[in-house]
Amino acid sequence: MKGGSDLINKKPDLEVIIPDPGHAFRWLQHDFPAPVSKWNYHPEYELHLITESEGQSFVGDHIGHFYPGDIFLIGPSLPHNWVSNLGSEHDLIEGRDVVVQFDHKILGQEAQALFPEISVAKKLLEDSKQGIRFTSGDLKKSRELIVSMKGRDGLEALAHFFNIISHLATRTQWETLSSPYFSPDLNPSTAKWMQIVTEYIMDNLGEEIRLSHVAAMVRMTDSTFSRFFRKNAGIGFSDYLTRLRIARACSLLRESEKKVVSVCTECGFNNISNFNRRFLKEKGMTPTEYRQSAWRQLFEQEN
Template sequence: MPINKQLRGLEMEHACLRDPRHGFEPDGRYGFIRYLEHGVPSALVRWHYHAEYELHLICASSGKVFVGDYIGQFGPGHLVLTGPRVPHNWVSLDTPPDGIKLRDMVIQFNHAPLEQMAAAIPEMKAVMPLLARARYGIEFFNFSDAARERFARIRDSAGLPRFIEFLSLMGELAASGDYQLLSTVPMQASDDDAALARINDAVDFIVQNLSSQFSMQDLAHHLGMSERMFTRFFRSATGNSFTDFVNRLRINRACQLLMETERYVTNICYDAGFNNVANFNRRFLAFKGMTPKQFRQQASGRFGA
């Protein structure tokens, strides 16, 4: 049964709520990079979002992880980077009666300083595609031991030494190809401003018309391109075919409606832009590995016990 939104819901994590008693570093102890660690149970284990990026390492326990519309499993060594305002939560399902002292090691940081650095320092540009992907959540593999050492050094340092450790960690993650994206499909980084503007225009068109029926020909005409040229351009820019990309966005929209409303699945099918319930169920199962009903049931766990 859907969660009663009057009791619990998606929470914004404001700076004023980051109490050192919960594991946050106190004001004055940190600069650009803020470190946090906590166990379970904890008031911080909840379905929430914030303005900062968050690099999150699980040290102990296992359970369900929720990032955007993604639902998956986590265990010790689970390492995820989430972007600004991406909802997330880790819910342990094996917590012993006396709790766990250290479950999470977390690093939070803002976007603007890194963007400014990238504009002035060529070497920093390598990190920007990583940050673009983080808008949809990234899980890294085969990096947990090295990450824990880096997290500990960042925790135990301050000032310039901390910043150097942070940059080294971000550089290693940016260079890693052993990862998976957890929510919707991101745009690939592009140094071509005209191409980037055009693909942004294409995505805006898709998003604005997601609940209606439109064709690739409609979008190609909107961009002033032939269908053949558009096909090559769109796959190069997004890494996906037009059909797959639209279906992914529609499934993502359906996931949001399943998580945040009590509308019937049949209604959500049409709200998300599908014109056939059987096709919707088939696509949903292919992308999410479960039925819409199962997704809604599991998604209720994002609020924790």
């Protein structure tokens, strides 16, 4: 079990994006793990395409699952992270995601006043304040546009960027992720503590995790940490831990043939009845029903 002493020296996770004088946006491709793949926030918008792997997504107070091909749009100063399932701590997923980061001024009110056509993206940008995952529509074309932005320059790059935004705003549907009332304390110290806690939980999901131990890691009393965590995660520590364990269980049920009781133990639940009850409450079906549904969908996709 990884101790807090190894994590306490993590740098604050405010991501400072250095603007390129020659561009209004940045196109990047990241591996995982990587220094920038962490619980972070920044004042820029971020369009995020997952190209490889699956795992857990964290957007504001939302915890979900992501798959290859998923596209997200994250609004300014909304904390976010994507944690891939790794076979071992030495695994490296090359080119896991493609990221386009851009300043709000490009599509903001002043830009819309000059170019009324931009207003087609108004709802898209407004919803992105809660984080967006694109769910349907012409997502294949969306992915192609995001990937093919690489290497473009000048007016060609700008035209291509507007083409991406127009396509997403008019040719796709999406769901918002974080709660509208989510309001974390955005400062470097908060991000640092939240990163420490998130990493520790993800590394030890199969073990017993006590609030008192985690509170001590970030040098807080139990009651102070409980209030701090609820404010910055949007939910209580126990509920957060359960959601992560259920998300890990879903992955194991889909991707392996392990018995349900083994999945229960591996995800840190102390008995099968508690696991079944928590799973039913979170997913609306039993673990066995979930596995059958997931395998049926996979079979239909392959045939």
